Every structure is written in C-alpha cells, then in structure tokens.
Amino acid sequence: MLRLGACMGCAVHIIEPCGFPFSVKALRRSAMDYIDMVTIHHHMDWDAFEKWCATNRRRIVLLTTACSQKHTEFTYSETDILLVGRESGGVTDQVVAAADGKVRVPMQKQLRSLNVAVSMAMVLGEALRQTGSFDTLE
Numbered sequence: 001m002l003r004l005g006a007c008m009g010c011a012v013h014i015i016e017p018c019g020f021p022f023s024v025k026a027l028r029r030s031a032m033d034y035i036d037m038v039t040i041h042h043h044m045d046w047d048a049f050e051k052w053c054a055t056n057r058r059r060i061v062l063l064t065t066a067c068s069q070k071h072t073e074f075t076y077s078e079t080d081i082l083l084v085g086r087e088s089g090g091v092t093d094q095v096v097a098a099a100d101g102k103v104r105v106p107m108q109k110q111l112r113s114l115n116v117a118v119s120m121a122m123v124l125g126e127a128l129r130q131t132g133s134f135d136t137l138e
C-alpha cells in the first residue's frame, strides 16, 4: 500500500489500532526505499482520523463488499480518502456509519473478498482515471 501511494503520488493514512506494529523501522523493512517517497499520516484512533477529515474537508469513501454501488459508478474527487478495512475483520459499524460514500469492486458471486491492497489498487485506479490524475504521471 505504501508502494502504491508512493508510485501514484497519494498520501497514505494509517489509523490505530492497525493490524501491524507501526514504526518507521518496521515500515522501511516492508516498503523499502519507497517509504521516503510517500506522505504518511498516522492517526492515533478513529476519532482523530475523523477530526482530521472534517478539518481538512475530506470525504471518506469506504471500500466494502457490503454495498451495491460499483466502484466504477461512483464519482470521485481528487481530495477523497479511500478507506479499506482490516484484512482480518473489515471495519466496525462506527466506520460504516461515518463513510460519506461506499463502493464495491464487483466479484464472482461465490467468493468473499479481495485483499486490502488489491481492492485499493483497483478503486484508486478508477479514481485517478476519473480525476485525470494519471495525466500528471509518467
């Protein structure tokens, strides 16, 4: 995800409690030198993240299998925050309630879900395409 953010020029927000020990050292191990090329916002809890979004007038667009809106039928803005849940447990009801929009990547009916990074890459790709942001990349 950090590599995706670095390559696409998108900031990454990490909200505690996250599913892995957060430290620059640990992130550097997995994201290698890409970590120096991505802006990381680290929020101590959900309330802090929501406050940041309100202060910075950001819309929260939740990626979830539990909605009917296809990710290709949603209209994105450049300042949207695309939010994914935990690999293990998804998101809480509080997070679902706070989302300004929800999108689902269509899948084969009998399967449960994509993984976090793959679903994010697909939705981010559509958002970047719609907002013309790919034009600013090489």
Ligand SMILES: C[S@@+](CC[C@H](N)C(=O)[O-])C[C@H]1O[C@@H](n2cnc3c(N)ncnc32)[C@H](O)[C@@H]1O
Pocket: 062, 063, 064, 065, 083, 084, 085, 086, 087, 088, 089, 090, 091, 103, 104, 105, 106, 107, 112, 113, 114, 115, 116, 119
């Ligand atoms: C592995 S899934 C979580 C599975 C978890 N057991 C659940 O029931 O939510 C991790 C995250 O990836 C995202 N995700 C996975 N597949 C998706 C899809 N088809 N459409 C939208 N988001 C998806 C969601 O944000 C989800 O919270």
